[in-house]
Amino acid sequence: MNSVDVTMALVVGGLFTAGFHLMLQRSLMRIVFGFILLGHGTNLLLLVVGGSPGRPPVVQGEGTAPTADPLPQAMALTAIVITFGLTVFLVALAYRSWRLSGHDEVRDDLEDRRIGTARERAGNDPGPEHGAVDGTTDGADR
Amino acid sequence: MLFLLAAHAGVAAAIPWWQRRLGRAVWIVAALVPLATVAWAGTWTAEVLDGGDHRESLSWAPALGLTIDLRLDALSLLMLWIVAGVGALVLLYCRYYVERDAGRQAALLLAFAGTMAGLVLADNLFVLYVFWELTTVASFLLIQQRGEREEERRAARQALLVTTAGGLVMLLGFIMLGQAAGTYRVSEILADPPRGGTVSAAVVLVLIGAFAKSGQMPLHGWLPAAMVAPTPVSAYLHAAAMVKAGVYLVARLAPALAEVPPWRPMVLAVGLTTMVLAAWRALRATDLKLLLAYGTISELGMLTALLGAGTRTAALAGTVMLLAHAAFKAALFLTVGILDHRTGTRDIRELSGAGRRMPVLCAVAVLAAASMAGLPPLLGFVGKEAALEAFWKGTDIGGNELLGVALVIGSVLTVAYAARFVTGAFGGRPNAAVDGAERPEPGFVAPVAVLSAAGLVLGVGHAATAAVTTAYADVYPPGPHGPYELSLWHGFTPVLGLSALTLLLGALVHAVGPGRWAVPRLPDVQRAFDRATAGLDRLATVVTRHTQVGSLPVYLTVLLVTLVAVPGVALAAAAPSPGSPPLWWSPVEPFLAVVILGAAAAVVATRYRLTGVLLAGAAGYGVAAVFVVRGAPDLALTQFLVETMTLAMVVFVLRRMPPRFSPGRVRRRARLVRAAAAGAVGVLVTCFALVASAARTAPAISTEYARQAAETGAKNVVNAIIVDFRALDTVGEIAVLLVTAVGVMSLVRVRGAEERIPGGGAPGTFPTAHWDEPARTWLPGAGERPGGERSVLLEVATRLLFPSILLLSLFLLFSGHYRPGGGFSGGLVAGLAFVLRYLVGGRADLGAAVRVPAGAVAGSGLMLAAGVGLAPLAFGGVPLESALVTVRPPLLGTVEIATNLFFDVGVYLLVVGVVLKLLSGVGVSLEHDGTPADGEREGSHR
Structure with a gap:
């Protein structure tokens, strides 16, 4: 039983591609847009992969056509609302970054780079001699 | 037993408070706990020595098989006496020795005594492991003190690294052993020893852990370095108790595993090599503590070889030596502590004439050193006789001549460094440093004297010693010459000749020894340890520099590439059939798809923030329409509303921000990489969507x-x-x-x-x-x-x-x-x-x-x-x-x-x-x- 169709699979793939491409940018607002598109893609994926489409899952007297699977719908509904909350949070984050630093870009973390170079410098230092006298040494704490 | 362990922990926790009120008397309070342990163990003597045991068990998480099993048998009893007895004496000694930070030291020493007691009583491999590592932690804290001195921190770190690394290896071995045996209870493993290839691997791993803990070469470097700790700590942890943990483990498992292939060669080779080489190193040392430390490593090597050999005579010799070593080595360490405390030095070159200044202490130390050298009628002699008997006549171990020769050489060197200790510490004419030294109080010397005297009493009363030690050795069948009996006099036997020969040669080595001719230096493992840690530091730097570049896009790209590479390749390798998916569910879908994908592409392309959010909203409305088509009106309704709300909220924020994105300068290559990564993930998700729904096997639970x-x-x-x-x-x-x-x-x-x-x-x-x-x-x-x-x-x-x-x-x-x-x-x-x-x-x-x-x-x-x-x-x-x-x-x-x-x-x-x-x-x-x-x-x- 295949609940997904080729069109929907392509739409989901396209949304993921666009979303991730935007998330790989440095502008926080673009990252937010990427997040929104990823949210759309994921909700759609949940729905189309989770169960077969059909009549709305509302119990009614008439109708014998198969109903759509309600469980993925409930999950996607939850996901939609959570995505909304997270999106607004990220927008606020981008706004704060813009207010405080004058831009909303994610810069490289200089501290991370410094870790490598600082340790390298320390490593190149000719440290104190490690004299070994019968097993006990008085070397410096590196 | 559980109560005793709890008492150790409880009193140790309370001691820092008591110390403020009681002052030095707190040491006596602390010593009461191990004394009670000795007495309690004494009440079980009769039952345990008859081959019985006493068990206690506390179910912690029985569903997971986690129970705290404790068991007192002959070997545990012996170890418990050593641990608690030496512990009580060391705590009493500390009353005079420790001058600052007494609360912390007393608490830690007592806590250590408790964990060590737990270690020797544990009947479950995991419980044993936990206590094992707790002793390492106690050792770390006691070596480091308050971490004020560089060399203390360094020595503590080295001890911690080496012993915990060994402990982890051992844990792996324990798990393999437990899985092979089907149980983690030590007594059950002993009763029904597992066999097979896994067990051989487990044996290697467990022995590595034991060797690291007991300072066997080449993992011994931390033990001499740990001598920066206060002398009572060295005496207790690094001579009598903690380093015995590895030997104890060997003794505990040998009855079950000695026949498993690499056990016996490993134990004998490592043990005897360590014995000879470390004794050699002891001859070079001028610091008395260092001399004793190498002596300890040497003795531990002998104990490893004896207790691991897996024959009755060797086990008997091993247990006797275990007892003897704890007594004489702790006594000698405490002697050095008194000398150091009163004269301010423990260097052989600076000490002279202490024997005349402190005759009582000298007599006590000579008695202990004589036991170490193996002079009759002391316990060391009884043990050495048994050891020579085990390896020289070595009835059921192959290659016994070599073993015997190694043991004799080791014993000769032991005699030599024992003599070097006595003459170095007490010989000569009093010099300025010693002459002004205050004589130690009787209470200071008393614990040392008790330990020294124990060697004499147990040696002369070897019948009582035999009762305790034979109970453990009897798990092995007696050799072809019948069961060996401990005795001071076996008649004129070759072993007696060898024993006399070791004394003679030892005295000779000492007489012509250091001072007359330089003892050749051996390669130093300390340097290897330093190089290894420095190399590890450098490796960490290199790894950090190459992985932590600090760029968010790079991190995300790595994540995406991993996503494609690992689950993607797995998906491709499994190559599941996507079934025969229809092109579309409803003819409206392709139109909606064009709208959604067009809007998404436009979001990527736009340079304006507001346009971006409107287009993202358009894609969202398109998705909502898809929800309608596929029979999800609830979803569609929510999606429409949420999309509108998102739009409103984002616009509220955007009205305060510049309309255009800041123009970024991204290199062409980086752009291509990003597009490729995103595209690959898109393809992966498309394929996943196609195969995932076809992979369903069970009906939906929502029916x-x-x-x-x-x-x-x-x-x-x-x-x-x-x-x-x-x-x-x-x-x-x-x-x-x-x-x-x-x-x-x-x-x-x-x-x-x-x-x-x-x-x-x-x-x-x-x-x-x-x-x-x-x-x-x-x-x-x-x-x-x-x-x-x-x-x-x-x-x-x-x-x-x-x-x-x-x-x-x-x-x-x-x-x-x-x-x-x-x-x-x-x-x-x-x-x-x-x-x-x-x-x-x-x-x-x-x-x-x-x-x-x-x-x-x-x-x-x-x-x-x-x-x-x-x-x-x-x-x-x-x-x-x-x-x-x-x-x-x-x-x-x-x-x-x-x-x-x-x-x-x-x-x-x-x-x-x-x-x-x-x-x-x-x-x-x-x-x-x-x-x-x-x-x-x-x-x-x-």
């Missing part, structure tokens, strides 16, 4: 839901799932919403609290303008904006529509149980009504519409939902259970109300509250909040 939904009185199954079947998810979800709203509030308020928005009031509330003041103004806030910016028509229409929209939202809420709708969509519709009021009429108009703080609305929603969820508990139900109540109000006829409707009302209130809170955050707060930080100007003109 039952339609029937169950009818039972709850619901017709809309999705709503029934949200408010009933999976209501706990919903509670979590709305809580998350509330948290994000609070987060948004705190994020957008960049300024401090002193810079309030004019007229803003308390956070979370709206301006206090009321629509009925002044009384004649029907449209409040009319004075806020110039007339050109306002549309009276729109404002009036909004005011008129507002109640209708709220009514619609209530309808959605109450009909959600039967038709598409529910708390979420109802709340969102109501929220949009407020957004409209704010957009058209400004904040004052919003203030007129909402008189309650947003936080109160949201909070009451969460409270209501949680309360409804918990209410069934009061009626004896399960949480989140719902019931159907039928009421017959006049005029309306029969109305059925499910209690979970109130849950949905809670969701509704929460969503409304969150929207209001967000409005006050990104709407009202930002109105007067337009200029970015000072850095903005240069930032935007970069």
